[in-house]
Amino acid sequence: MFDEIHEECGVFGAYRLKDAAALTYYGLHSLQHRGQEASGIAVCNDHVIEVIKGKGLTIDVFNKQKLELLKGDCAIGHVRYSTAGGQEYQNIQPIAATGPLGEIAVVHNGQIVNDLELRRQLEEEGCIFQGTSDSEIILHLINQESGDLLERAMKTARKLVGAYSILIMQDDHLIAFRDRHGLRPLSYTRDRDGYLISSETCAFEIMGIYDSITIAPGELVEFKKGLAKAYQYIDPKECSSNMCGMEYIYFARPDSVIEGQNVHSVRKETGRQLARKDQDLNADIVIGVPDSSLSAAMGYAEEADIPLETGLVKNRFVTRTFIQPTQSMRDRGVRMKLSPIPSVVKDKSVVMIDDSIVRGTTSRRIVKLIREAGAKEVHVRIASPVIQWPCFYGVDTSTRKELIGANLSVDEICEYIGADSLKFLETDEVRQAACPVGLCMACFDGKYCTSLFSHQKSLDEDLADV
Template identity: 45%
Template sequence: MYYEKINQYNNLCCEIFDEEDFRLDKLNEECGVFGIYDRDNLDSARLTYYALYALQHRGQESAGIAVNNDGNFMYHKDMGLVPEVFNEEIINSLKGKLAIGHVRYSTTGASLRENAQPMVIRYKNGYMALAHNGNLVNASEVRGRLEEEGVIFQSSNDSEVILNLISRYRLASSNIEEAIKKMMDEIRGSYALVILTPRRLIGVRDPFGIRPLCIGKVENSYVLASETCALDAVGAKYVRDVQPGEIVLIDDKGLSSIQAKVTGQSRLCIFEHIYFARPDSYIDGASVYRARIEAGRRLAKDHPVDADLVIGVPDSGLTAAMGYSMESGIPYGVGLIKNRYIGRTFIQPEQAQREKGVKIKLNALKDAIDGKRVIMIDDSIVRGTTSRRIVQLLRDAGAKEVHMMVSSPPVKFPCYFGIDISSQSQLVASKHTVEEIRDMLGADSLGYLTVEGILEAPKGSKCGFCTACFRGDYPMEVPSEGTKYSCG
């Protein structure tokens, strides 16, 4: 009997630490972008590499850099993490004053090299390159029309649709700004774009500001980035965020902008503050770290529990756990250890090794957990399978009680704007009550943050937020569920 229980525990550990299962039970952001107009001989490709390394959390599927050297474009992109795709020789070969970079997380079925970015094309007016964070909800419709008109696509992502629209409108327009404005009139969805043309670096943000994009400056050079942590990585000072619907143009004369489209309200994805962004970033004026601390504090006020220890699920649950501890006075501790070094080349364990309990992704710290009443903080619950296994892992490590607190409201609706989220039928909160979910997880109690609480957490924010995954209040018309789009 003893050895049978040990084997059951080892098998459970294997399930918990399976990387693919862990990924599927989390919300996954699509990508991160960066661009630089180098006026100071700073080595644009190398700085782009450092920035992409800082943005690696936004996408681990592929990475790429494109440079413009007096109108001559060169690029390198491939599947894998940033240090897997680039080495010293490659970086040294990418010479140019202007550069853009991209890290990508792809949806299932779109994990292909041809979908890696930046996308680079050559048309009548020269070269153009684009890196895109977001997702178009009418990509299929626009793509179909272009294909009927004879356009041939080399990839399955919607970023190529954007490039084709800009290049077509550029041939009929007197300047690139007008071409981009016409493109923005035709597409719907979320997008933060960095674009290379023969003379300019351009940044574009969708009219709702769903995806983040900010401006920085290092010496006399301007940079664009998905998050301020990328600015810090290259020694740039934050200037401001790109406004929703704004086109930012950077050239030898400096920075100028055009307000192309205005919706009257901004709808930044609230999960930037809950999960996606790095804690050291600022998004639209608000500190991600402070927002997560505040979310934890509000959880403690709304769901007080008599316990011995507060722990977070690495990594995005850690800061909220600190906030819960600060507000409740219950000690904060480390209870779960995460392996942070699993890259795309990781060799998955075979079944025989799984049965021996190969611990891959996550493990409990028994010395901290044993005999304790534990409050575990996580950022969200999607399907609930991983949460259930982590609760069991803590119990097997000796926890007397396990109380799960979630620093976001229940996720009930799918996202169409650049988050790889399950269909509504796979979202546990869409068909079960909180008490039913608690019972499924095997937790002693379960508490979620309210929508009102999460909206108040990003102190100092200069924008509104999209909460469609909680309330179904989409900022625009979305496709019927089941429609698949390959994201940028």
């Protein structure tokens, strides 16, 4: 069991650009933090869609020869971490199929919550599903609707409930849209005579492009005949701003800009908020748990005027396929992911900033590491509220039974992780840090912005279990 939260996916597209597959490869490489389980690219060339995809990191799935096979100036790509649907090959995206308009390919980041209802309806209409992912529903809906690609995409978008940032490709025609609550990020930018579309702007920045446009909640952008045209596919009154708070807290890269707010700056502000709650704490140093907590640690240190130190070092090459140390290796003290720097923490009162606590086992291990390295006191500060609810919008959190925050008080969590003191942020404090962007905070406060359809049942069972 992982004591971490996993993002589900990242999407990238290149429209009317030479070497579209190579650009998509580099884009996906920048989005790799959003999913390491599988990667895929589809290109369209003369009405024919070619797809190459496989399990593993983008650099493992693709090589120069494979990229050279993907000819065409329109491409979409995907990096995956699976929650909805299993890890089977059929669930790896892009998913492509032939329908009334010819070949179509789709990539999706998020989670459709009315998936079972839509799937049942489509199966009754005769659709045959190849895999188990909710993303295949989108492809079937597009093929079942009437009209041209734009009309079909709009009708499909209106039927979906949940979190979705989606790219659809057919011929020299690309469509991108976001759900009406704006739960997952999606932006596009001009590049020479074409366009790039990405889950995160960090993928544009590696190409030297720093300006981008956010696709708004309930908005669809059509890339056709060399132009980008935006449509509101649903009444703005039915739309809201509910960007996943965890994107700012944990998932997104600090160099990304989401809805106009730089992720690093928001994280830094959460650190400042934590420091303002600590007027009486006389600590010697502040350390952040690498990598996602470093910005918040910087904000805390600046606000509290306490030196920021590198107290923990992360081995960046411990991936999902890494052979974890056995119990006997762990007993020998083999710790692969994080190492403390004893000369930094020895005899110090340490403020340790982390982004979140899921099951508590990782925090407990890190506090122990810092103490073993000689720290006098370890005060843990979490740059998010207490996670108490599961996510149904494309993030692999846990059931309430497994979430320490749903079962123990803050004092009890403090005791469990072995810290001298523990504080979290409140939801309003995170909202303030990301302001003016409206945030989904459902995994902290249980206020889901959509009906959960059949997933409500699993939530009810989960509640009965706690």
